[in-house]
Amino acid sequence: MFKPVPVAIGLRYLRAKRRNGFISFISLASILGIALGVTALITTLAVMSGFQKEIRDRMLGMAAHATVSGYGEPLQDWRHAVQVATGDARVIGAAPYIEKEALISGANNQPAMLRAVIPAEEGKVSVLPEKMVQGKLAELTPGSFNIVLGRELAMWLGVGVGDDVIVTLAEFRSTPVGGVQTMKRFKVSGVFEAGYNEFDKGLAVVNLEDLQRVLRMGEGVTGVRLKLRDMDRAFEVARDLAMKLKGPYRVSDWTQDNANLFRALKMEKTVMAILLSLIVAMGAFNLVSSQVMLVTDKQADIAILRTLGLTPGQVMRTFMVQGGLIGIIGTVAGVIGGVALTFNLNNLLQAIEKVFGIQLLPEDVYYITGLPTDMQAGDVVAIVCAALVMAFLATLYPAWRAARTAPAEALRYE
Structure with a gap:
């Protein structure tokens, strides 16, 4: 050759x-x-x-792929938003939520993110029901004022299932004697382990109706969380949903929320x-x-x-x-x-x-x-x-x- x-x-x-x-x-x-x-x-x-x-x-197993929330105000017509979202073929599941920063007190004090969900709907947007190591998420029934804590958070607070914790929120309510900070006693009904420190040490979950009652929000929620078939199209899907709802909504996706x-x-x-x-x-x-x-x-x-x-x-x-x-x-x-x-x-x-x-x-x-x-x-x-x-x-x-x-x-x- x-x-x-x-x-x-x-x-x-x-x-x-x-x-x-x-x-x-x-x-x-x-x-x-x-x-x-x-x-x-x-x-x-x-x-x-x-x-x-x-x-x-691990992070996206607990966090939403995308969220659509009210712009500066609670989202009132969230049921319509969920209906529109689930009608999109790119969306696997949608569920409402409320998120507030809180101070949780047990034997010790620890700041954490308080998330309110509908237990029956949470499995559509996260793996939280599968990550329970004690108790069940379904025990967060309306009016029970139960709370589920991350494993590291429960250990830091020095509490277990059956113990009470005090949840202090940043919101104030008016009383005859002046403004009073919102506080509520919750009973620990379960513990989860997500395998991600941000959630295991910094997240507590309660029932949606319970937190609405504490905050006097009526039917309002922070927003709707979405789980998508293709997470790389999260912002596109959330933006399309916000446009279909025809209102001032804030759109965010997992790449923006965890950009750093x-x-x-x-x-x-x-x-x-x-x-x-x-x-x-x-x-x-x-x-x-x-x-x-x-x-x-x-x-x-x-x-x-x-x-x-x-x-x-x-x-x-x-x-x-x-x-x-x-x-x-x-x-x-x-x-x-x-x-x-x-x-x-x-x-x-x-x-x-x-x-x-x-x-x-x-x-x-x-x-x-x-x-x-x-x-x-x-x-x-x-x-x-x-x-x-x-x-x-x-x-x-x-x-x-x-x-x-x-x-x-x-x-x-x-």
């Missing part, structure tokens, strides 16, 4: 045994450096994407990728060293090829082919290693824990029993492209030096 002369010579140099074993060692170190960097990048980004996905799934968290996670992933790419860059610098030494070692060969008619451009392409193949071999090896390591990471973690008798990820601290991974094709493609570009750039200077070799000077002492 016909091959261009630079490709044929470059492949020949790659396969040939080197007179200088140190050059071969440097080339092997270059391949291993690139492979190690690519492996570390793929595995690390897969783990960080896995943690991001785990956090998002996801921005921080994205920044952390980007910084980690930049830092780990330095390992690939180190392999590329080793490639520069090995190619420069190879060019020096092959001065006579280059001179002979030049006298046989090889142009400087062909000489340059010869060494670029060889250096490029080293980069490709290292990158392919790194991709294979990264994919294999990612898929077997939990097995490796368990083996390390068993050998050293330690627990790297305690479940009571991290709420997980293994490392979540989410290997994304886009990340792998970006890593492969970055590694190949670095390897290609690393071949330019040595190849340029080879092209500048003067045949007479190189053969003078041969």
Whole structure:
């Protein structure tokens, strides 16, 4: 099969045994450096994407994908809003809610978000009924003034099922003696564990009618929470619903409500990728060293090829082919290693824990029993492209030096 002369010579140099074993060692170190960097990048980004996905799934299991609320005032006609929302094929479920900041007092005091829901409807928009570890959400019956607390919140307050807590709200009500802060005694009827600290330590749930009565809101609610088939279209669906309702409504989605968290996670992933790419860059610098030494070692060969008619451009392409193949071999090896390591990471973690008798990820601290991974094709493609570009750039200077070799000077002492 016909091959261009630079490709044929470059492949020949790659396969040939080197007179200088140190050059071969440097080339092997270059391949291993690139492979190690690519492996570390793929595995690390897969783990960080896995943690991001785990956090998002746990958070959205309790939070709404989107909400439509009254603009500065309680939403009164929420039943019509729910009816319109459920008529949209993009919406899985819709339910009303009230949310207020409150101070909850038991043996200790702790600020928390007080959320009022309809227990029978809550399962349509969140996984709260499935996360109950004590009691049932259905026990939040109208008029019972029961309350369900997050596990960490209950422990911090020093209360359990059957105990009473005092809920203090920021709203004031007028009395003959002046303004009085709204306070109400609730009985703890259940405890939930969402596996996400923001909810386990900062959320309490009561019945919708009970909180309406305490706040004297009548039929008003804060808004309607939506669960969607495609969470990435949350803002679009909520905006369309607000337009159908034909009124001044405030629309928000999960990306807006948690923008700082996801921005921080994205920044952390980007910084980690930049830092780990330095390992690939180190392999590329080793490639520069090995190619420069190879060019020096092959001065006579280059001179002979030049006298046989090889142009400087062909000489340059010869060494670029060889250096490029080293980069490709290292990158392919790194991709294979990264994919294999990612898929077997939990097995490796368990083996390390068993050998050293330690627990790297305690479940009571991290709420997980293994490392979540989410290997994304886009990340792998970006890593492969970055590694190949670095390897290609690393071949330019040595190849340029080879092209500048003067045949007479190189053969003078041969």
